[in-house]
Amino acid sequence: MRSPTNHLGDVIPVPSSVRPASAVFFPLHLSGTAVSPAPAAPGVAEHLASTLDLPLRAGGAIRLELDDSGEPEAYRLEITAASVTLRAGSAAGLFWGVQTLVQLAAGADELPGGVIEDRPRFAYRGAMLDLARHFFTPDEVKAHIDLLVQFKINHLHLHLTDDQGWRLEIPGRPRLTEIGGGPGTGCDGAGPGFLTLAEYADLVAYAADRFVTIVPEIDMPGHVNAALVAYPELTPDGQPVAPRTDGEVGYSSLTVGKEETYAFVETVLGAVAELTPGPYLHIGGDECLSTDPADYRAFLDRVLPLPAKYGKRVIGWNEITAVDLPETAIVQYWRRRDEGDHVARTLAAGRQVIMSPADRAYLDMKYDASTPIGLDWAGLIPVERSYDWDPADVLPEESVLGVEAPLWSETLRSVADVQYLTLPRLPALAEIAWSPRGARDWPSFRDRLAALGSRWDAAGIGYHRSPEIDWR
Ligand code: ACM
Numbered sequence: 001m002r003s004p005t006n007h008l009g010d011v012i013p014v015p016s017s018v019r020p021a022s023a024v025f026f027p028l029h030l031s032g033t034a035v036s037p038a039p040a041a042p043g044v045a046e047h048l049a050s051t052l053d054l055p056l057r058a059g060g061a062i063r064l065e066l067d068d069s070g071e072p073e074a075y076r077l078e079i080t081a082a083s084v085t086l087r088a089g090s091a092a093g094l095f096w097g098v099q100t101l102v103q104l105a106a107g108a109d110e111l112p113g114g115v116i117e118d119r120p121r122f123a124y125r126g127a128m129l130d131l132a133r134h135f136f137t138p139d140e141v142k143a144h145i146d147l148l149v150q151f152k153i154n155h156l157h158l159h160l161t162d163d164q165g166w167r168l169e170i171p172g173r174p175r176l177t178e179i180g181g182g183p184g185t186g187c188d189g190a191g192p193g194f195l196t197l198a199e200y201a202d203l204v205a206y207a208a209d210r211f212v213t214i215v216p217e218i219d220m221p222g223h224v225n226a227a228l229v230a231y232p233e234l235t236p237d238g239q240p241v242a243p244r245t246d247g248e249v250g251y252s253s254l255t256v257g258k259e260e261t262y263a264f265v266e267t268v269l270g271a272v273a274e275l276t277p278g279p280y281l282h283i284g285g286d287e288c289l290s291t292d293p294a295d296y297r298a299f300l301d302r303v304l305p306l307p308a309k310y311g312k313r314v315i316g317w318n319e320i321t322a323v324d325l326p327e328t329a330i331v332q333y334w335r336r337r338d339e340g341d342h343v344a345r346t347l348a349a350g351r352q353v354i355m356s357p358a359d360r361a362y363l364d365m366k367y368d369a370s371t372p373i374g375l376d377w378a379g380l381i382p383v384e385r386s387y388d389w390d391p392a393d394v395l396p397e398e399s400v401l402g403v404e405a406p407l408w409s410e411t412l413r414s415v416a417d418v419q420y421l422t423l424p425r426l427p428a429l430a431e432i433a434w435s436p437r438g439a440r441d442w443p444s445f446r447d448r449l450a451a452l453g454s455r456w457d458a459a460g461i462g463y464h465r466s467p468e469i470d471w472r
Contacts, residue, residue: 008079008112011103012427012448013152013434015118024113026061026079028052028105034060041066041091043209048098052105062086062101064094073154074119077101079111092211096120096152103150106455122391124354124402125433126155126215127363127426129418132162132226133247134191134409135181136418138199142206144418147461149210151430156207157215157282157404160195163225163252164245167194168216170271173231173264179243180226187410189245200275208277215315216272219284220265221291221299225252233260247410250289256299265303273310280330281307286317287336297323304329315354321345330401333394334358336378343394352401355391361429363407363421367464373411374421383449383466387428388442403433416462423456423463424449446470 005025009018027033034057038045045064049056062084069089075097078085086097100118104111127148129136136144145156160168164187166180179185181194195203204214224234225244232240236255244251254261273281283303288296300316300323307314308326315330321342325331332354335342346353355361358378365381366374391400405426412418427449431440446469453471456463465471 005108005110005112006104006106006451008104008114008116010448010451011100011116012445012452013431014439014444014448015100015116016436016439017115017117019115021080021113021115024079024081025110026081026084026113027110028054029109033062035062036060036064038064038066038094041094044091044094044098047095048101051098051102064088064098066090066094069093071119073123074117075100077116077118079104079113079115081113084111092154095149095211099150099152106451120152120434121436122400122402122433124155124404125153125430126157126354126402126404127153127422128157128159128217128356128404128406130159130162130364130407130409131167131195132159132165132219132223132409133187134412135165135167135186135193136409136415137193138195138203140415140418141203143415144422145207145210145212147419147422148426149212151427152434153426153430154211155213155215155280155402155404157217157406159217159219159406159408161218161226162223163249165191165194166226166230168200168218168272169194169196170268171197172267172271175230176227179230184243184245185226187245187247190413191409197275204275204277213278213280214276215278215280215282216276217282217284217315218268218272219286220303221254221256221261221296222250222252222286222288223284224254227254227264228252231264234258234264249287253288253291253295254299256291256295261299262302266306269303269306270310273307273312276312279311279313280315281310281312282315282332283307283320284317285320286334288319293322318342318346321349325349325351327351330354332356332404334362334406347395347399351399353395353399354401354404355394356404356406357389357394360386360389361403361405363405363425364409364411367425367466371464373417375408375411381425383424383428383464383468384442384446386425387431387445390432390437392437403429405429419462420464423461424452424466424469425464427452 075088
């Protein structure tokens with residue numbers, strides 16, 4: 001009897017080009033099957049060998065090779081009866097090819113023969129985790145990164161500060177984390193903790209080893225109650241404000257007319273930039289409902305140029321289109337109010353855009369009315385709704401830098417909660433971000449997704465067993 005084998009196209013995100021070779025199979029578990037070390041990308045070969053539980057040995061039939069294709073994230077995978085050859089123009093391309101190979105090997109004794117040629121549609125494929133409303137430990141974030149890369153996500157945006165907590169140590173401003181990361185912080189006071197400088201640096205390095213860029217967000221001028229609690233000099237009258245752990249938004253603001261505010265902002269952005277090898281600094285800018293609109297614009301005019309001083313591109317939520325943006329600024333489109341208006345303003349801003357429309361891409365929205373955690377202000381988002389849209393239906397393709405799936409943590413209390421809201425919608429959004437539009441459709445995605453449930457069960461990973469999917 002044939003051992004179980006996956007089909008060559010059974011991959012999420014679906015590859016750009018799949019050419020199966022009929023009746024050709026590469027045996028995975030014959031004694032002697034090995035991965036060759038890859039001098040140009042040793043970590044990637046080791047990652048493959050350990051994931052497939054195969055030895056790493058010179059002359060192994062599974063080979064990873066760098067070529068001069070020049071495309072940083074593209075790869076070509078050729079599987080014959082005698083060999084598996086993965087080629088790419090960079091170690092990152094090899095790493096994404098390895099994720100494809102690992103999916104093809106899952107639960108199988110053989111790899112299906114043929115050729116896959118694959119490249120991402122968008123350079124920015126992101127997920128966001130809100131550490132402010134609930135803190136997740138460095139080990140928990142690392143495990144989340146391990147999950148994300150399986151679907152070729154290459155950016156992890158960390159929402160590090162908000163009304164309910166401040167999660168990154170800032171030299172010279174110790175009270176931010178002593179108080180803002182201390183006991184009783186987070187929504188309902190249930191999510192204390194913060195990242196030390198060393199922990200953050202270690203997380204950035206862990207992500208980089210997996211070709212993931214950390215995108216740090218320090219939200220301002222709103223969403224700052226934790227900062228105001230720690231440093232009352234930032235309030236209009238210098239009087240302390242009370243800590244808050246409820247889920248309200250829009251009530252806190254930095255004081256736009258005070259120089260103390262800009263000293264604070266410079267210290268924080270400078271520190272975060274220094275810790276961040278990646279190209280982006282996210283300054284939030286969303287939901288500043290208690291900042292006077294003229295003040296909001298004055299604040300942004302002064303703060304949006306700061307990341308460039310440190311060699312970083314600034315990112316802000318779509319509200320930042322209220323001002324003329326620096327040339328390299330990136331708008332993260334989520335909208336909340338006045339949808340058409342925000343699309344028009346984002347377009348008019350003429351800048352690159354990260355697409356995170358809340359009613360499609362927010363992982364914290366409930367799947368359906370019975371979902372025990374999550375929110376529903378942007379509507380219910382079953383799996384098909386998270387999949388069945390396209391960024392180019394909202395904005396021109398050229399202006400889209402990529403797609404990001406944000407996970408806000410007001411209702412999250414555990415890693416199990418993170419997994420439940422992330423899976424299976426993150427794979428849907430990852431496919432939108434990676435695969436050519438013409439190569440993907442819901443019936444095919446739904447079918448490919450069905451195979452993943454038993455793998456997640458076996459790996460002890462939680463997910464929403466959506467009734468939309470015929471889980472196998
Ligand atoms: C947001 O959801 N406030 C960007």
